[in-house]
Amino acid sequence: xxxxxxxxxxxxxxxxxxxxxxxxxxxxxxxxxxxxxxxxxxxxxxxxxxxxxxxxxxxxxxxxxxxxxxxxxxxxxxxxxxxxxxxxxxxxxxxxxxxxxxxxxxxxxxxxxxxxxxxxxxxxxxxxxxxxxxxxx
Amino acid sequence: xxxxxxxxxxxxxxxxxxxxxxxxxxxxxxxxxxxxxxxxxxxxxxxxxxxxxxxxxxxxxxxxxxxxxxxxxxxxxxxxxxxxxxxxxxxxxxxxxxxxxxxxxxxxxxxxxxxxxxxxxxxxxxxxxxxxxxxxxxxxxxxxxxxxxxxxxxxxxxxxxxxxxxxxxxxxxxxxxxxxxxxxxxxxxxxxxxxxxxxxxxxxxxxxxxxxxxxxxxxxxxxxxxxxxxxxxxxxxxxxxxxxxxxxxxxxxxxxxxxxxxxxxxxxxxxxxxxxxxxxxxxxxxxxxxxxxxxxxxxxxxxxxxxxxxxxxxxxxxxxxxxxxxxxxxxxxxxxxxxxxxxxxxxxxxxxxxxxxxxxxxxxxxxxxxxxxxxxxxxxxxxxxxxxxxxxxxxxxxxxxxxxxxxxxxxxxxxxxxxxxxxxxxxxxxxxxxxxxxxxxxxxxxxxxxxxxx
Numbered sequence: 001x002x003x004x005x006x007x008x009x010x011x012x013x014x015x016x017x018x019x020x021x022x023x024x025x026x027x028x029x030x031x032x033x034x035x036x037x038x039x040x041x042x043x044x045x046x047x048x049x050x051x052x053x054x055x056x057x058x059x060x061x062x063x064x065x066x067x068x069x070x071x072x073x074x075x076x077x078x079x080x081x082x083x084x085x086x087x088x089x090x091x092x093x094x095x096x097x098x099x100x101x102x103x104x105x106x107x108x109x110x111x112x113x114x115x116x117x118x119x120x121x122x123x124x125x126x127x128x129x130x131x132x133x134x135x136x137x
Numbered sequence: 138x139x140x141x142x143x144x145x146x147x148x149x150x151x152x153x154x155x156x157x158x159x160x161x162x163x164x165x166x167x168x169x170x171x172x173x174x175x176x177x178x179x180x181x182x183x184x185x186x187x188x189x190x191x192x193x194x195x196x197x198x199x200x201x202x203x204x205x206x207x208x209x210x211x212x213x214x215x216x217x218x219x220x221x222x223x224x225x226x227x228x229x230x231x232x233x234x235x236x237x238x239x240x241x242x243x244x245x246x247x248x249x250x251x252x253x254x255x256x257x258x259x260x261x262x263x264x265x266x267x268x269x270x271x272x273x274x275x276x277x278x279x280x281x282x283x284x285x286x287x288x289x290x291x292x293x294x295x296x297x298x299x300x301x302x303x304x305x306x307x308x309x310x311x312x313x314x315x316x317x318x319x320x321x322x323x324x325x326x327x328x329x330x331x332x333x334x335x336x337x338x339x340x341x342x343x344x345x346x347x348x349x350x351x352x353x354x355x356x357x358x359x360x361x362x363x364x365x366x367x368x369x370x371x372x373x374x375x376x377x378x379x380x381x382x383x384x385x386x387x388x389x390x391x392x393x394x395x396x397x398x399x400x401x402x403x404x405x406x407x408x409x410x411x412x413x414x415x416x417x418x419x420x421x422x423x424x425x426x427x428x429x430x431x432x433x434x435x436x437x438x439x440x441x442x443x444x445x446x447x448x449x450x451x452x453x454x455x456x457x458x459x460x461x462x463x464x465x466x467x468x469x470x471x472x473x474x475x476x477x478x479x480x481x482x483x484x485x486x487x488x489x490x491x492x493x494x495x496x497x498x499x500x501x502x503x504x505x506x507x508x509x510x511x512x513x514x515x516x517x518x519x520x521x522x523x524x525x526x527x528x529x530x531x532x533x534x535x536x537x538x539x540x541x542x543x544x545x546x547x548x549x550x551x552x553x554x555x556x557x558x559x560x561x562x563x564x565x566x567x568x569x570x571x572x573x574x575x576x577x578x579x580x581x582x583x584x585x586x587x588x589x590x591x
Contacts, residue, residue: 012304012305012306012530014343014528014529014530015345015528018527018528018536019580019583019584022539022576022580022583023576023577023580025576026575026576026577026580027577035306035530035532036306036530037306037307037530120580120584121577121580121581
């Protein structure tokens with residue numbers, strides 16, 4: 001299965017991004033890693049170009065929320081992406097926040113899976129569970 | 138007029154520069170107090186020099202930071218530059234400086250040197266009459282270093298590799314080499330007038346599981362690129378890596394090979410110094426623990442035999458440190474250095490041999506690149522993955538090398554990618570690690586290894 005991943009916005013925090021690539025490869029995904037400082041258009045363009053089924057965005061500096069508000073209007077311009085599984089993880093707010101408030105907000109922006117300060121492998125396990133449920137239905 | 142001088146006039150004709158007086162600046166450097174030159178202090182040093190970090194937007198705050206540092210018995214003052222200036226965005230820096238001056242809140246994470254200008258900044262530098270080190274992170278530092286030297290700042294940190302691979306995603310590396318060539322030439326020319334201008338490379342790189350062989354190769358290459366342009370005083374550096382043995386071995390091999398390669402290009406007359414950075418990775422939130430870590434770094438720097446140490450503060454985990462915390466770290470480090478006496482000499486011959494072989498093999502591969510100049514050889518080597526920096530965000534970096542810590546917390550290479558680590562060394566590195574684990578547990582180990590000091 002093809003996955004696009006990268007760090008959204010003007011965020012240079014690269015460590016988790018590299019580790020995600022390693023972990024995704026180990027789990028058998030075909031990974032297209034766009035690296036740090038990636039804009040939404042680049043993510044969606046890459047999804048179209050590669051035919052990826054999963055988009056996994058990460059963020060550490062907390063600016064993901066500003067970018068996520070743009071997802072719905074932007075995604076409408078890409079007709080082929082209706083079935084794209086959208087996941088986001090990392091530190092999703094500036095300052096401190098509560099996952100209980102953050103998760104529904106991000107789901108509303110268009111994400112299927114939201115991991116705020118969740119351990120990397122726990123997050124990827126939840127992705128696998130999500131894909132399994134979706135394939136069954 | 139030489140091509141370099143033509144380029145200088147274009148660079149200094151920038152709209153944010155208030156008429157640069159070449160003759161006056163030359164005269165200033167020629168007659169400047171020896172105290173301002175760190176190269177002079179290195180020559181006459183009796184102890185390890187202590188240098189903190191720090192930069193504030195306004196003149197007033199920078200001045201009062203220096204007062205705190207002098208009170209704490211500092212040896213070398215830092216001037217850390219803000220991020221807009223680092224990206225040559227002097228317009229934004231100017232606006233943010235005005236806001237900082239008018240509202241008493243810091244709107245910049247450093248001192249916007251170009252906007253303050255050399256006439257103003259020089260007053261501060263000559264007043265304190267201490268050597269100052271320019272800390273920035275700028276790929277195109279041409280205007281910045283002209284302004285720095287004209288201000289009386291006679292140590293310039295950075296380099297085309299060490300200021301690019303850890304900081305940027307897509308600034309073109311070939312351009313960075315050419316911009317830094319300008320920096321080296323200007324430093325070399327000014328060095329003829331008085332004591333030499335010291336250039337320093339930034340060894341910590343990404344500060345994330347970088348193996349000593351990669352650190353040393355990049356230090357040596359930036360040193361050679363600098364010396365071949367005529368620089369006469371150069372500092373190689375590295376950061377505490379988590380294992381005392383590995384730090385001591387790194388220091389030994391780096392010193393030995395720096396001398397070796399400098400002599401190879403007939404630059405044996407240049408003075409090479411060794412700089413040690415206190416832990417540059419993730420710091421503990423607990424401020425008392427942070428102080429213990431800083432203290433331990435100072436002990437290791439002494440074991441390594443560094444000529445200068447660059448300090449951290451107890452507030453590292455929580456943001457930009459206050460001037461009080463910053464000064465405290467200077468006083469504490471000076472105290473530790475004063476009471477650390479009778480250190481044993483530790484030598485690990487096997488580790489030194491392995492590391493020396495690795496570095497020389499990579500250097501040989503770089504020199505064997507068919508390009509005609511050293512900078513092009515280095516550029517190609519980075520592009521080909523002969524040099525691969527773990528966790529660099531830059532698109533040119535290969536990212537194939539994988540490193541983990543062994544049981545003694547030494548950083549070991551378990552996947553060498555395209556880096557020509559000799560087979561014997563690679564087998565030795567892998568033999569120190571438990572490789573029976575699956576990738577998921579190795580990734581968990583890496584996460585743990587990065588946060589080792591937390």
